[in-house]
Amino acid sequence: MAEPLIVTIDGPAGVGKSTMAKRLAGELAIPYLDTGAMFRAIAWKLGQGAWEWDDPSLEAALEEFEFALSGTGPETVLSLNGTPLGNEIRTEDVGMWASNVATRPVVRSFLKRAQQNLGSRFSLVAEGRDMGTVIFPQAPCKFFLDASVDVRAERRLLQLQLMGRPADLDELKAQIARRDHQDRNRAVAPLRPAQDAVLVDTSDLDREQVFSALLEGVKQG
Ligand code: DC
Numbered sequence: 001m002a003e004p005l006i007v008t009i010d011g012p013a014g015v016g017k018s019t020m021a022k023r024l025a026g027e028l029a030i031p032y033l034d035t036g037a038m039f040r041a042i043a044w045k046l047g048q049g050a051w052e053w054d055d056p057s058l059e060a061a062l063e064e065f066e067f068a069l070s071g072t073g074p075e076t077v078l079s080l081n082g083t084p085l086g087n088e089i090r091t092e093d094v095g096m097w098a099s100n101v102a103t104r105p106v107v108r109s110f111l112k113r114a115q116q117n118l119g120s121r122f123s124l125v126a127e128g129r130d131m132g133t134v135i136f137p138q139a140p141c142k143f144f145l146d147a148s149v150d151v152r153a154e155r156r157l158l159q160l161q162l163m164g165r166p167a168d169l170d171e172l173k174a175q176i177a178r179r180d181h182q183d184r185n186r187a188v189a190p191l192r193p194a195q196d197a198v199l200v201d202t203s204d205l206d207r208e209q210v211f212s213a214l215l216e217g218v219k220q221g
Contacts, residue, residue, distance in 0.1 A: 005030065005123040006138075007218060008131035011145035012191060013095065013179045014152035016202060016210065020145070021127040024214055026073025028125065033118060034078060035128030035135075036098065038067060038111050040089035041080045043097035051100035062110045069118055092167075092175050099179045102129075103186045129183055132194030141221030143214055144193035147203040149177050 007024065009017045018034055025032035043050065046061055053061075068079045077084045088094075101107050115135050119126065126135065132142035147155075153173040160167045183191040193199055198217045202210050 004119060004121070005140070006119055006136045007125045007221075008136050008139045008142045008194070008197075009125065009127040009145060009214075010129055010131050010133070010143070010191065010193065010197065012129075012147075012152070012183065013176050014156045015145045015147050016155070016207070017127040017145055019207065020210060020214055021125045022074045022076070023211055024218065025076060025125040027215065028123070028218070029072055030123040030125065031069050031072050031076040032125040032127065033069065033076075033115065035111065035115055035126065035131065036095075037078055037085050037089060038114065039098040039102045039107070040094050041065075041067075041085050042107060042111075043101045044089045044094050045080070046101070048097060051097070051104055055104075055106050058104060058106050059110075062107065065110075067114050067118070069122060092172070096175065096179060099182050103182065103188070105188050108188050129191040130189040132197050133192060134189045137194065141218050142194050142197040143217060144197040144199050145210070146199065146201050149173055149180065151203045152176055 005028070007028070009021050011017050018036075021032040021034065042062070042065065045065070050058070050061070064081070066081055068082070070077050070079070079085065112135055115126065118124065119136055128135070132139060132144070150173065153169055153176050156172050156176070157167055157169050200210060200213050205213070
């Protein structure tokens with residue numbers, strides 16, 4: 001069997017990684033791996049404050065978790081212990097909790113094993129914060145998406161409005177900036193582009209333009 005193909009997409013919160021990963025995976029007819037959803041699911045299952053537990057307690061809790069992947073492209077389903085993950089993990093609060101648990105090395109090494117295990121079995125478009133730097137450093141095709149906090153907050157506001165969940169723009173900006181700061185400055189696997197990543201600043205690009213840039217990159221990679 002041919003080696004699985006891994007395409008990585010890293011970048012800060014709200015930059016559009018999931019949308020692009022889904023679509024690119026659809027084009028390539030392979031699954032996408034939303035690693036933020038894995039951190040969110042752990043944070044959500046363990047509950048508020050779990051990031052302050054001691055290492056043995058966290059490790060014992062993590063042993064109970066098993067992630068699985070099925071389907072391809074936009075139909076990819078990520079499950080935890082047999083249950084597909086849904087919108088319950090998609091709140092700003094759970095995003096911040098996820099960023100908090102993501103500072104803990106025991107959580108990161110547990111998920112590193114899980115993510116690399118999936119990558120050894122499936123071709124993937126893997127998106128997150130450390131896909132190109134730590135989890136799949138050997139991937140032949142890496143992207144780093146970026147956009148200003150203002151642009152990302154405005155896009156997020158629009159998304160929430162479409163879901164019928166009104167939000168406050170200034171509050172969203174503050175939440176995104178707080179999460180950026182923590183994700184970029186943590187000691188283990190901080191958010192940064194891999195040396196060999198293609199950088200795409202999406203601030204002034206629409207979705208089609210971003211997608212074309214990624215597709216072009218994959219064809220060349
Ligand atoms: O991509 P997201 O916003 O759903 O991710 C939620 C949090 O999970 C993010 O703020 C930091 C953490 N995370 C991480 O540390 N490493 C990853 N590969 C993916 C997410």
